[in-house]
Amino acid sequence: MSAHSSDPRHSLPTLGVVLVGAGSGTRLGAGVPKAFVELHGRTLIEFGISVVTSLPHSGHLAIVVPDARAAQTLALIDAIVPSDSAWDVSVVGGGRERHESVRFGLEALPDTVDTVLVHDAARPFASAALFERVIMEVRRTGDSVVPALPVADTLKRVDEAGVIHETVDRAPLVAVQTPQGFPRELLATAHGARPDEHATHPPTDDAEVVQRAGGQVRTVPGELRAHKLTTPEDLPLLEYFLAANVAGLDVEA
Ligand SMILES: Nc1ccn([C@@H]2O[C@H](COP(=O)(O)OP(=O)(O)OP(=O)(O)O)[C@@H](O)[C@H]2O)c(=O)n1
Numbered sequence: 413m414s415a416h417s418s419d420p421r422h423s424l425p426t427l428g429v430v431l432v433g434a435g436s437g438t439r440l441g442a443g444v445p446k447a448f449v450e451l452h453g454r455t456l457i458e459f460g461i462s463v464v465t466s467l468p469h470s471g472h473l474a475i476v477v478p479d480a481r482a483a484q485t486l487a488l489i490d491a492i493v494p495s496d497s498a499w500d501v502s503v504v505g506g507g508r509e510r511h512e513s514v515r516f517g518l519e520a521l522p523d524t525v526d527t528v529l530v531h532d533a534a535r536p537f538a539s540a541a542l543f544e545r546v547i548m549e550v551r552r553t554g555d556s557v558v559p560a561l562p563v564a565d566t567l568k569r570v571d572e573a574g575v576i577h578e579t580v581d582r583a584p585l586v587a588v589q590t591p592q593g594f595p596r597e598l599l600a601t602a603h604g605a606r607p608d609e610h611a612t613h614p615p616t617d618d619a620e621v622v623q624r625a626g627g628q629v630r631t632v633p634g635e636l637r638a639h640k641l642t643t644p645e646d647l648p649l650l651e652y653f654l655a656a657n658v659a660g661l662d663v664e665a
C-alpha cells in the first residue's frame with residue numbers, strides 16, 4: 413500500500429527506514445497492538461513516523477503493521493506527513509515474528525536505497541541525533557551498526573528455580589537498541605540466508621540476523637530515551653520523556 417508515492421521533484425531515496433510495528437504487545441497487555449497504544453492522544457507509531465520523516469534526508473519509509481491496521485496507518489500518514497515531504501512512505505502487512513516483519517519491510521524499499529535503518533515502533537522517543545549517529549557510522553565504515561548502552565546492574569546466572577550460580581562479567585556486555593543500520597544489500601542477503609535457523613530460533617534483532625550470516629556488527633552509543641515499551645512498568649519512563657517534551661512535538665502532556 414502506497415501512501416505518498418515517488419515524486420520526480422525529489423532526489424532518488426538512498427536511505428530506507430523499516431519501522432516495525434506489527435507485534436501484538438503481549439507483555440504490555442494493552443488489548444491493542446503495541447504500536448497503536450496511545451501516549452497522551454498519540455499512538456506510538458505516530459512518534460516513529462514523525463521522527464523519521466523529520467530527518468534531513470530524502471528517503472523511503474516502510475511502515476510494517478498488522479494487516480487490520482493498514483487503513484488506520486494510511487490515515488495517520490496523511491495527517492502527519494506533508495504531501496511535499498522528501499520522504500516516500502508505504503505501509504506493509506507484518507509477519508508472525510519480528511524478523512519476518514523486517515523482511516517484508518525491506519522488500520518494499522525501492523532499488524535506489526543503499527542504506528537501511530530498522531527501527532521499533534515500540535521505541536517512540538529515539539532521537540533524530542541517534543538516527544544520524546547510526547547512519548553516519550554505517551556510511552563511514554560500510555559495516556552494520558547498532559546503538560548500545562552499558563549494563564548498569566550486577567549480572568547473575570540463575571537456574572530454573574531462581575538460584576544464583578555465578579556472577580557474569582558485565583564488562584563486555586551491552587544492551588542494544590534500535591534504530592539499527594545496515595548496508596541494504598548486506599541486510600537483505602542476511603535475512604534470506606538461514607531460513608531454517610530463523611524458523612526454529614527466531615532472531616530478536618537484525619544484528620543477530622547479520623551475525624548469523626557471518627557479518628560484523630559495530631556499536632555506537634545508545635540513549636536512555638530510546639527505551640522500549642515492553643511491559644506496563646515501562647510506561648512511567650515514557651510518560652516522563654513525553655512530559656519533558658524530548659520529541660519536541662506539539663503534544664499535550
Ligand atoms: N511479528 C512482529 C513482532 C514484533 N514486531 C515489532 O518489533 C518491535 C519490537 O518487538 P517487541 O517489543 O517484542 O514487540 P511485541 O512482539 O509486540 O511484544 P510482545 O513480545 O510482548 O508480544 C515492536 O515495535 C513490534 O511491533 C513486528 O513488527 N512484528
Ligand SMILES: C[C@](O)(CO)[C@H](O)COP(=O)(O)O
Pocket residue numbers: 510532588589590616617618640642
Ligand atoms: C530489537 C530490539 O529492540 C533490540 O533491543 C529487541 O531485541 C526486540 O525486543 P524483543 O523483546 O527481544 O522482541
